[in-house]
Structures are given as structure tokens and as C-alpha cells.
Amino acid sequence: MPPVAPAVTPRQQTIALVDDDRNILTTLSISLHAEGFATRVYADGETALKALLENPPDLAIFDVKMPRMDGLELLKVLRAQSSLPVIFLTSKDEEPDEALGLAMGADDYIAKPFSQRLLVARIRAILRRSELAKAPPEEASGADMPDPVLRGRLALDPARHQVTWDGKPVSLTVTEFLILEALALRPGVVKSRNQLMDAAYSDDVYVDDRTIDSHIKRLRRKFRAVDPEFGAIDTLYGAGYSFADG
Missing domain, CATH: 1.10.10.10 (Winged helix-like DNA-binding domain superfamily/Winged helix DNA-binding domain)
Incomplete structure (x- = not known):
């Protein structure tokens, strides 16, 4: 009997959460873990930047308003060196920040208060798009x-x-x-x-x-x-x- 090839375990995708609100960090971490993601959390943009560049996750979620380095400045510096997918969390009165963030290269934004199911759906859609963009042409042009x-x-x-x-x-x-x-x-x-x-x-x-x-x-x-x-x-x-x- 030929040897049975070991099953391939899918790689766990990692989401970085950058927000100065620890309640949001905790809530999102619990929700994302339940959906099968690993998370890394950072309380401000300055702390997050070095980690995002040295050990990139699969996707990052930034709050706009943060101390030391806000989400817009973090994205600006990050985009000079990385194409890491990014979702912004914004408040309903931050439309100018949303537009600026998208112009600077954010992949999506979600306004607070938000549905965690919606956030997870957007994360999965952006990760699929990111994987397709990195795939060889012969893989990305499959029949499906x-x-x-x-x-x-x-x-x-x-x-x-x-x-x-x-x-x-x-x-x-x-x-x-x-x-x-x-x-x-x-x-x-x-x-x-x-x-x-x-x-x-x-x-x-x-x-x-x-x-x-x-x-x-x-x-x-x-x-x-x-x-x-x-x-x-x-x-x-x-x-x-x-x-x-x-």
C-alpha cells in the first residue's frame, strides 16, 4: 500500500489590530479568534509600525484617532514600504478622514458602531483579493x-x-x-x-x-x-x- 500523504493544515491568517480603546481590542480579538484568525494587538500607531514592517500580518485594522501616531499617519508611513491590506475603523463624523484614508491606500473602512459580522465579511473579501493578486497568473485564471x-x-x-x-x-x-x-x-x-x-x-x-x-x-x-x-x-x-x- 502506498504511503498516505499527510493532510495539509491551512495556515492560520493573522490580523493586526491597532486601537487605543482596549475594549475594542479585546472584543475584536475574541470575535476574530472565534472565526479562526490569530491576532496581534497594538495600542498606538507608533508601536504598531515597527512590528507591522518587521513581521507583517495578513491584514491590519487601524483606528483613525490614536495618540502618538494616528491611523492616517501610520498608513502614510506604512504605504511607503508595504502593500499590507488595511481596513480603517472610523466614526460617523469622520468622512473627510475616510476619503483621505482611501486615497492614501486603505482597502476599506467601517464606521463605528459596526457589526462584527460585517467586519469579518470584509476581512475575508479583502484577504481573498490579496491572495489572488499574489497568485501566479495560471492559478488566478482558474475555471472557478x-x-x-x-x-x-x-x-x-x-x-x-x-x-x-x-x-x-x-x-x-x-x-x-x-x-x-x-x-x-x-x-x-x-x-x-x-x-x-x-x-x-x-x-x-x-x-x-x-x-x-x-x-x-x-x-x-x-x-x-x-x-x-x-x-x-x-x-x-x-x-x-x-x-x-x-
Whole structure:
């Protein structure tokens, strides 16, 4: 009888948590451990920076407001030396910080108070995207990968979470990407806010339907940064949004 190959144990992925609120660090650590992740915790950006560069985790979660070095400064210094995936935790009144963080290279943001299930879903989505980006082309082009979506001047690659408009890259968060994909898959069809919430959030996560309006505003802003005449996302007042690929 030929020898039986030993089972391969999946590598445990590590999440770094950087926040000066020890209650959040403890709560998130417990939740992430329950989901199979290992965690490392840091109470400020200055302490975290050296560790993140010397022994990078798979993903990091930063609070924006911290002593010694805040999340924005930490990301700025980190991005000069690393492409480590980063999620920001923000407060609802920190929209300018969200926009700046995303422009500086954050992968996503989640506003406090947040659903831990939503955070875990976003972590898994970003880690999948990160693994695909690092995979050899022959592995990343497997038969189970979703096909790119081409709609006029828009190109979406769901497997790699990449978006271009007229060939110019547009950086989107996971939530923004999912909303845009839902619209682009059926151009001209009006999608209600509830339908877009279903596309972007898991069933057990509740968000106010006006959250979709905020995401649409950010989508338009990002596309207009590469094309001031962008107008492919239409609003039908009282009904929802649609994508025009003409």
C-alpha cells in the first residue's frame, strides 16, 4: 500500500489590530479568534509600525484617532514600504478622514458602531483579493474565477477586485465594488436601495438604506476624479439607481 500523504493544515491568517480603546481590542480579538484568525494587538500607531514592517500580518485594522501616531499617519508611513491590506475603523463624523484614508491606500473602512459580522465579511473579501493578486497568473485564471464585466468604458474584474474607466484605474472599497457590480451586471435596470444592500451586505447585517446613497456619492466622486464628465450611474428618484453603459 502506498504511503498516505499527510493532510495539509491551512495556515492560520493573522490580523493586526491597532486601537487605543482596549475594549475594542479585546472584543475584536475574541470575535476574530472565534472565526479562526490569530491576532496581534497594538495600542498606538507608533508601536504598531515597527512590528507591522518587521513581521507583517495578513491584514491590519487601524483606528483613525490614536495618540502618538494616528491611523492616517501610520498608513502614510506604512504605504511607503508595504502593500499590507488595511481596513480603517472610523466614526460617523469622520468622512473627510475616510476619503483621505482611501486615497492614501486603505482597502476599506467601517464606521463605528459596526457589526462584527460585517467586519469579518470584509476581512475575508479583502484577504481573498490579496491572495489572488499574489497568485501566479495560471492559478488566478482558474475555471472557478468570475468573468470580467465589460460595460462600455467600464471594466470590472471581480476576481482581482480591479476597476478601470477608459483604461484608468479607479480604487474602490469592497462595498463600493459590490454595489457597482450589481448595477453593471444589469445595465439600464433600476435597482432599489434594498436590492443594492442585499448585494453589498450579508443577510444578518442591518444598515440604514440611506447608507447606499452615501456609497453612490462616493462612487460618482471617484469616477469623476478620472473623468469629470462621468454620468453612468443614474438616479430614479423614489425608485433607486441604474447603470448606463452607453
